[in-house]
Amino acid sequence: MENSKEHPSLFDRLGNSDGLQVAVIGCGAWGKNLVRCFAELNCLGAVADHHSATVAEILALHGGQALTFEQILVEPSIQAVAIATQPSRHFDLAKRALLSGKHVFVEKPLALEFRQAKELAALARRSGLRLMIGHILxxxxxFARLQTLIASGGIGRLLRLEANRKNLGAIRxxxxxxxxxxxxxxxxxxxxVGSQPTELHVVGGYHLRQGRADTVTLHLAFPAGERAQVNLSWLHPVKxxxxxxxxxxxxxxFDDGAQWDRKLLLYPHIVKVAENATATIRAEPVPLTIEQHEPLKLECQHFINCIVQGSEPITNGEEGLRVTQVLAEASAMMKRGHGLRTTPGRVNARHHHLDV
Structure with a gap:
């Protein structure tokens, strides 16, 4: 699934950045976090945002210069941009930056249409520039420890994954x-899992607005038999x-809301299935030791290291394209609101549309 070029270690310190400078485009709540991280990595060159008061506040805290996006595109001291605007602008801004010879970090999603994501991935590949998507987890x-555990056979054969990402509010x-x-x-x-799904089944709930889901349940099936379920909600009383x-x-x-020493718990439960009976052997959870680093800082560091070392990011354009393919297929199913669709060589998708 990953690019064949070796990735820099996530936990390697930032090497010589050769004076590389990054401009952050969009300085809202999340953009400010990117600004802070690039400033701490001594790579913040400029910021661009429509709110002058926000820009002034950032410059006072972190330095850098205030430029417009158009100025950034032609500024030779800026080698890369980090885009943290509303998703509808990701494609246009990322495309213009790549065409201007800038390396690009763009927050998720890469684009809101599969064809746009495909164009960006191809453009980065042709130009030899780094394109990285902000899939922070x-x-x-x-996650790094979990990935190593699974790859080493530490939980046996991978059977099922279930993700819950729920909270109240932040409705876009x-x-x-x-x-x-x-x-x-x-x-x-x-x-x-290491592969693309062969089947997709999605259920969308439209409790607040017609045509825009505020709850989604996504089921995925994979070639080797693994199954996954993703539960998403903006209408949940607790995070x-x-x-x-x-x-x-x-x-x-993996509970990202838990204390650091309890974020990753291994449950060595055993389920034995015989011809006429089953037996469940329960065991106490074992906390797994993980290095304590800020994920966003590691993400920004990885972007810089990939530019300096000429390596492909873990979340490069091709990875972003694979993620966008799943999202776009599920989104199309919800918009159509009917039946079973088979796309040869890609995804079988079923959708049940719930208007509540």
Whole structure:
């Protein structure tokens, strides 16, 4: 699934950045976090945002210069941009930056249409520039440990994954809950399974607005028999960010809302199936030790390292394209609101549309 070029280690310190400078486009709540991380990595060159008060605040805290996007495109001291605007602008801004010879980090989703994501991935590949998507959970130390555990056979054969990403609020005006929250879990599930799904079944709930889902349940089936379920909601009383992984010999829970020493728990439960009976042997959970690093800082560091070293990002354009393919297929099913669709060589998708 990943690019054949070796990736820099997520936990390697930032090497000589050769004076590389990144401009952050969009300085809202999440953009400010990107600004802070690139500033701490000594790579913040400029910021661009329509709100002058926000820009002034950022410059006072972190330095850099205030430029427009058009100025950034022609500024030779800026080698890369990080885009944290509303998703509808991702495609246009990323395309213009790549065409201007800039490396691009773009927050999820890469684009809101599959054809747009495909164009960006192809453009980056042809130009030899780094294109990286902000699938931040791929850079979480708990995920890195989980991925190693599964790859080494530590839970036996991978059987099932279930992701819950729920909270109250943060309801977006232009994208639904699938495009807003779904990229996180689709990205990590595809990485852990190592293949694209062969079947997709999606249920959307439209409780607040017609035509824009605020709850989504996504079912995925994979070639080797693995199954996955993703539950997304903006209408949930408590925040829940949890991934449960079921193996033939053990189970693991990655709970991003837990304390650091309890974020990753291994459950060595055993289920024995005989011809006439089954037996369940329960065991106490075992906390797995994980290095304590800020995922966003690791993500920004990885982007810089990939530019300096000429390596492909873990979440490069091709990875973003695979995630977008799943989201776009599910979104199309919800919009059509009917029946079973088979796309040869890609995904079999079923949709039941719930208007509540």
């Amino acid at each position: 791929r850079f979480h130390p708990a 005006s232009e994208e639904d809950v699938l495009w807003c929250l779904g990229p996180h879990d689709v990205s990590i599930i595809l990485a852990l 829940e960010h949890r991934l449960t992984v079921i193996g033939s010999e053990a189970m693991v829970v």
